[in-house]
Amino acid sequence: MCLEATTMAASSMKMKKSSSLITKSSTQFLLSAPNSKTGKFELMDYDSLPEFLKHNEFIVSYYRSEWPLKQTILSIFSIHNETLNIWTHLIGFFIFLMLTGYAASVFPTVSNAYPLLQLSTAGNSTNTFYIDRAQQTLMEPSASFSSELVGSVIPRWPFYLYLAGAMFCLLMSSACHLLSCHCYRTSYIMLRLDFAGISGLIVSSFYPLVYYTFTCNPFFRDLYLASITFFGLATVIVSLTQVFDSPQFRPVRAVLFACMAASGVVPIAHKMMTFGHRPEAVLTTGYEAVMGMFYVVGVVVYVARVPERWLPGKFDLAGHSHQLFHVLVVAGAYTQYLGSLVYLGWRENEGC
Numbered sequence: 001m002c003l004e005a006t007t008m009a010a011s012s013m014k015m016k017k018s019s020s021l022i023t024k025s026s027t028q029f030l031l032s033a034p035n036s037k038t039g040k041f042e043l044m045d046y047d048s049l050p051e052f053l054k055h056n057e058f059i060v061s062y063y064r065s066e067w068p069l070k071q072t073i074l075s076i077f078s079i080h081n082e083t084l085n086i087w088t089h090l091i092g093f094f095i096f097l098m099l100t101g102y103a104a105s106v107f108p109t110v111s112n113a114y115p116l117l118q119l120s121t122a123g124n125s126t127n128t129f130y131i132d133r134a135q136q137t138l139m140e141p142s143a144s145f146s147s148e149l150v151g152s153v154i155p156r157w158p159f160y161l162y163l164a165g166a167m168f169c170l171l172m173s174s175a176c177h178l179l180s181c182h183c184y185r186t187s188y189i190m191l192r193l194d195f196a197g198i199s200g201l202i203v204s205s206f207y208p209l210v211y212y213t214f215t216c217n218p219f220f221r222d223l224y225l226a227s228i229t230f231f232g233l234a235t236v237i238v239s240l241t242q243v244f245d246s247p248q249f250r251p252v253r254a255v256l257f258a259c260m261a262a263s264g265v266v267p268i269a270h271k272m273m274t275f276g277h278r279p280e281a282v283l284t285t286g287y288e289a290v291m292g293m294f295y296v297v298g299v300v301v302y303v304a305r306v307p308e309r310w311l312p313g314k315f316d317l318a319g320h321s322h323q324l325f326h327v328l329v330v331a332g333a334y335t336q337y338l339g340s341l342v343y344l345g346w347r348e349n350e351g352c
Contacts (some may be wrong), residue, residue: 164204169333
């Protein structure tokens with residue numbers, strides 16, 4: 001009897017242990033697709049990482065480290081501390097891809113430039129007021145038209161260049177977060193592409209502002225565009241240095257990109273001094289102020305590494321600073337898209 005009871009108890013314990021192992025195995029598979037022989041696919045803690053993957057000590061766990069390329073790519077569908085970093089900008093990329101297609105099919109003209117904006121800013125009474133004023137101003141018979149531009153098509157490449165810059169930035173960022181864990185060489189290359197994408201977004205965002213504002217003043221148009229393009233290329237070259245992606249260099253990176261973006265204050269101030277009486281100038285400056293706010297808050301969050309600094313390990317999977325930074329970048333880029341529609345509608349309708 002005792003032997004039978006002992007056997008039954010042992011069998012019950014074995015079943016419970018087996019059930020526990022199955023549950024644990026299922027959880028591990030969801031998180032990391034583990035390989036018990038090599039450990040290559042297991043998620044790791046920060047302290048176990050090679051130096052090239054150590055960027056934020058307040059993100060404590062759920063790291064991928066030196067996975068095979070195939071498993072690295074497939075990890076886009078698994079759960080780790082880069083999952084939301086990948087998807088926030090990948091979704092942003094597809095949003096801008098759709099915006100590009102939509103703008104190409106319903107492009108701003110005299111008849112639809114401002115209805116398109118009204119649709120994009122529905123519910124915002126301040127924006128609607130300035131949009132209505134801009135539309136009335138452009139439709140007035142007394143509006144001054146440039147004899148060279150009346151009847152001609154305003155170049156649209158600055159608008160599409162901005163959209164291309166935004167999509168390149170978002171796609172490179174997403175790819176960087178997906179692939180950088182593969183090996184040091186891949187990490188080095190992807191980080192440089194990521195930095196190039198950030199520079200591309202900043203530089204391309206100047207083109208609608210400068211080109212359409214100063215269409216009738218080629219000297220300042222070319223001066224501002226050449227300056228920001230040179231600044232962007234210089235930043236890309238500096239980013240090729242090995243120290244540029246080090247954690248200690250994080251504040252310097254942030255300041256460099258912030259200064260490049262802040263240089264936009266000069267053409268914006270010039271615009272307001274020249275066209276401050278125009279509702280289009282007021283509306284676009286408002287969009288640029290909101291865009292700047294999104295980017296400034298994003299940079300502060302990125303440098304401060306909050307909220308994970310306050311509660312290390314609690315935001316490893318969701319809610320940490322880089323994810324918030326990504327969301328703010330997409331919001332800022334979309335705000336600039338709305339402003340670009342105003343610029344294009346302004347020049348498409350009025351010329352100089």
